[in-house]
Structure formats: structure tokens, C-alpha cells
Amino acid sequence: MTKSHILLAFAAATMTLTSCFKEEPLNAECDIEKAYIHVDEPLDMFVKKTDTLATTDQTANVVTFSVRKGTDRTAVAPLFQITPGATISPENGSTQDFSNGGVTYTVTSEDKAWSRTYTVRVNEVADHSPSYDFENFFLEPGRERYYIWTDIIKNNPEDENESGTQLLNWASGNGGFAIVAGNKTPDKYPTAPLEEGYKGHGVCLTTRSTGTAGNIFKMPIAAGNIFTGRFDSESATDKPLEATHFGAGDFCVITKKPLKFSGYYQYTPGAKVTNRKKEVLEGVVDKGDIYAVLFRNTIKDENGEDQTFYLDGTNVKTSPQIVAIAEAPEINKTEDGWNRFEVEFNYRSEIDPVVLANRGYSLAIVCTSSIEGANFQGAVGSKLLVDELHVLVDEE
Template identity: 45%
Template sequence: MQSSKLIWVIILLCGCLSSCFKEEPLNAECDIESVWVHTDNPDDFFFNRTDTIINVPYSKSEITFYVKRNSDITHMAPMFKITEGATIEPANGSLQDFSRGPVTYKVTSQDKQWNRVYNVAFQERSRTVTDTLKFDFDNYELDKEYGKFYVWYDKNEDGKTTYLWATGNPGFRYAYSTMKDPDRYPTTPIAEGIDGASVKLETRSTGAFGVINNKRIAAGNLFYGFFDTKYVLTETMKSTNFGHPFDKTPIKFEGYYRYKSGDKYQDKNGNEIPGKKDQGSIYSVMYRNHDNAGNEVMLHGDDVLTNPHIVAVARMVDVTGTEDWTKFELDFKYFDNIDETLLNNYGYNLAIVFSSSYEGDHFEGAVGSTLLIDKVRLICKKTE
């Protein structure tokens, strides 16, 4: 009798569990989390073994593998890690000819209601020919994923478009997801530059979202690197990834700026600190992008000026109020000698950082603090 009752309990329990499982909603996410390429001879294609895998930021839909010149990219088979239950087309691991240009991949969610399109490319990493890199910030557009905020791009020496500049605008979108005016974001273009457009960085309030998440301000920022929204609400400092591979030795960092501090400086808890004035940030950093064990190194908000792999820094100490366009000229201070072999194999990253609040990464500063930037130049050591 006891055995019979036990069997019925098990049957009822299994039925309940089955019902619960059936009611669980299907996954609505459709993202590429990472992509990698396997080759028998990776050193023939890539400068570093870690270049064979890319962890894809949530906000990024353009994925580029950088390869050595004259690499055969006609038969490459990328493998993708995608969100659970999603599908990808063309098929995961299928052979593709990337010599014809980027290949478009479509990821469809498990519930079949959503999809995202990614462009995957293999591109030869071109050498930096000029000794002076010029950034005038005249090229910008609305982001392709959401169409809500501005992004900046350049043309490299081969005439190709490169998206090497990033901002915290994708993170600000979490605070005001329904905002339709891109000019109300922290980083925007303005026409009143020295010659053409310039960039306006303004510290903004994050409203109710900021109070709930204890992130009350969003400093306007612009940096050479990329922004990963995956960490916005958890490890915020990890959202900012500073630097791109670089093959020159920088000696001077210069440009023009204007700065105005906001009226009320507040700490991370929203308390006003009477008498304290906000300041901006302007600096550039050169660092080794791999450690001695061959592991990739990337600087983030918590170590961009302190990481032990930094070899040189050019930093403006006091970015304070100036109504007129003012030139800054900064020499790079070196802490270690440049390894020419490493340099030629893109073993260093260069980061450039601008922010309207120097403590903005800790969510401290003054709403309304504004930094304008234009005609930035990176002057490098001349090569024969």
C-alpha cells in the first residue's frame, strides 16, 4: 500500500515538473558572445595567438579579425558562441571566403521573435605610415544598432573606415532608454570647432535610474578603445576598454580644448561638496598588450593609469576653466624602453582618453561640466 502511494506521488510530482518546464519562456536573446578561428599555423596569420579569438561586446555588431599582410583568408571557418538556444546563419563553423569583404551573420533567438545581424571581417592590419596622426572629429553618425546616440569614425591610410573611438553613450542609454534626442547624451558633436566640428563632453544626470543603482552621473567621455555594456550595472569599470594595437613610438600629444565646470560637485552618494570644483581629464597611455606569459592585457577604468604594463604616459594635470580654445601640449614620459621587435608586431596598445569629470568613473562630479575637444594630434618618433 505504501509503495502504491509512493508511485502516485512520483507521477504527480513528475507531472508538475513537466508542466513547469513547459511553461518556462524561451530565450529571447540573440547575441554573439565570442568568435574564434582555428588554423594549423596561427603564426602565419596573426601577430599574437590571442588575436584568434574575439570576445564581442554587447553593443558591437562589427567584428574584425586583424591578420598579417598577404594572409590567405579565402577559406576561413569562424566558430561562434551565441546565447543559449539561439541559431546562427550561415552555419557555425562553415567555410567562408572573406577576401571578398565582410560576411553577414544573422543570429535568431530561441523564441524566433528576435534577431541581430553581425558583419564579420578579416582585415590586414596596415602599418602606420605617417609620423603625425590627426584626429579632427569631423566624421560621425548615429549608431547603427539603436540609432539613438553618436559614434565617431576615421579613415585610415588605406582609405578604409575605422571605428576606433568609443564613448559611454551606450551605457547612458540604460538610464534613458526612451530618449530619442541624441544631442541629450553625454558625448555629442557640435559645429563650433576650431575648423569644422568638435566633440562636446558634458556630465549628465542619470535621473531615477542613477539613484536606484547609485550611479547618479554620467560623465561625457571619448576614448581610443571600445565600450562593453555587459558590465554597466555590475563591474562598471570593466565597461571601458582602453587602447588599440599601435606600431609607432609616440613622443607628443597635443590638441585644443575648452572647459567649464558645473555648479555643484557631488559625491557618489549624491551629496554636494561645497567649494569643490570639477575638472576634466586629458591623457594618453602606451602599454604592453600581453604579459610575460602571453596573456592578453587590456586597461580598464580601474587601472588605466596604474597598470604595471604601462610604458609611457602623457597627461594634463589640471583641466580647468577656459572660455576660449586653448592648446594643450603634452610630452610622453617613458618608464621603460620600447622593444622594437614587439612594436613591429603590435605588442603595444595606445589609449587616448578625454572626460568632462575626472572622477566621473567613480560617479562623482558636477552635472553640467563641459569639455570641448578638437584638432588632436599624436606626434610620433620619425622612422627611416
């Protein structure tokens, strides 16, 4: 056992003994951990039984339920699992009107010193065009350390005054990089806005050094990445491959068969590729990666019940739940500006039209500045610029 481990063990033992002589401190956390709606007949309100559990975006403080079109949203009573000891207002399980937009809930910590405000939405399911322009982004609420991207859908696209609904369908590893970023500004994070994209804004993905702290965890680099889904920053250091929840969330669901995947990119590899031991890999040149994955978004548990499923860094190209993949050709150094790619989806199995119509498939789109970045191999300074991604679907 190392000296640091002995000190940690001693500190833990001391804390345990101390707790025998005085009361435990009150909890200072104030999170909505889970949100769900209980109804006797779930399929009368939801497309799938698993939709009774909300999608919770802890970064943007938004909780979203997706219900069938035509559902009465004037009297809905969400239930919340919150941090032990915390309180929530309006009251947990109280009936609220969600027909005019989101309802604001405030969670207050057990010690009353902290609070966190969430917007809870009950949205009718809606098909949206699988086109992504990276025009809508904002700084992390509260701390403003890094940028977050969202697509927006409008009921009336011609109405310039309509704010629309934020899908909050994009995620990146910025939340994990924040652990080691120190006082870095948002533009120095791995994923940042690109002022001049192919058309309007784009997104800039840069492989960054994680410094001394990253070396301790044998995670010396952080590849720039952006993907549809969620990022779990709490597991980023212990289980980094499982922190990327590719295709997670209601707004990654797709109800029309994908045919082709296209977009624009520029790529510049960094000078030296290193592995997670910081060893230089002589003769190896970094590459970027852009791909889209169609997969079944539920899986049977041991009791035969459907459970929500998403991909992660351990299986994003290998899971048996995958139905089709469309991957851009090998991304090497580019010259003369933007390159366009267009590739067909390669189907591994037949798509089930009934499952498709019932929102049983999700689409994960992934872009990274270092193709082996998930294994902490890549070149610091590798840069992938991406814009105007589009998925052509079968409209018949």
C-alpha cells in the same frame, strides 16, 4: 532583508517551482558572443596568437579579425560562439571569401522571433596615423539612441569615392547612460557631436544627471567621456569601473614609439561638484582630463601563455603594464576660445623595439568632462569640447 528583496526572493522561488511543471521558454537572444579562427600554426596567419580571437563590437554589430599582410583571405572559416539555442547563417565554420570586404552573418534566436545581422571582417593589419578629428560618427544602429564615433582609413586617401574601413576604435559611456536616459534625444547624452569644432566637427562631453534611477545605484552623474577602446554596457551598473575597456581592440595597437600628444580643447565647469552621495563639495571646482596611455597589450596567465590585456577604470593610470603616459596640463575653465596643449610622453620603462614591431603595445586615449567622473563625483553641466588630437611618433 528589505521588503523589495523579500518580494524578489519570493518571485525567484516561484519561478523555480513553476519550471518544474512546464518547459523552459525558448531563448530570445541572438548574439555572437565570441568569434575565432582555428589554424594549426597561428603565427603563419596572425601577428600574435591572441589575434585568433576577434574583436567584437556589439554596438555596431561588427566582428573584426586582423591578419598578417599577404594572408590569403579568399577561404577563411571563422568559428562563432553564439547565444545558446540560436542559429547562424552562413553556417558556423563554413569557408567564406573575405578578400573583397566583410561578410554578412545573421544570428536567429532559438524562438525564431528575433535576428541580428553582423558584418564579419578579416582585415590585413595596417599602420594608421594616430590623428583623430572626430569627423566620422553615426547613430547607434537599430535604436538610434546615441552617437558612436569611428576613424576611417583608406587604401588610397586621394580617392574620394573610396568608403574606407571603419576602425570602430572609439567608445563612450553613452551605452551605460542609455539605461537611465528615458526618452532623451541623442544630443542630450553625455557624449555628442560638436557642430563647430576647432576644425570641422569636434566632440562635446557634458556631465549629466542620471536622475532617480542613477540615484538608486549611487551613480548620480554620468561624466561625458570618449576613449579608444570598448564600453561594456552589460557591466555598467554592477562593475562600472570595469565597463571601460581602455585601449581594447586591434585598432588601438601602435607600432611606432609615441613621442608627443597634442590637441585642442575648451572647458566650462558646472556650478556644484557633488559626490556619489549627492553631497555638495563646498569649495571644489570641477576639472576636465585628457591623456594618452601606452601599455603592453598581452599578459602571461598562470600557464605562461599570452592573454589579451586592456586597461579599465581601476588601473588606467596605475597598471604595471603601462609603459608611458602623456597627460594634458590641468584643465580648468578656459577663456577666449580653443586652447592648444602639447605634452611629451613620460616613459616609466624602456620600450622594447621587438615587442613594438610585433604589435605588442596599444594606445588608449581618454577624455572626460569630470576628472573624478569614474567615482561619480563631478558637477552637472561641466562641459569639455575636444578636437584635433594627434600623437607624434618616432618615424625612424
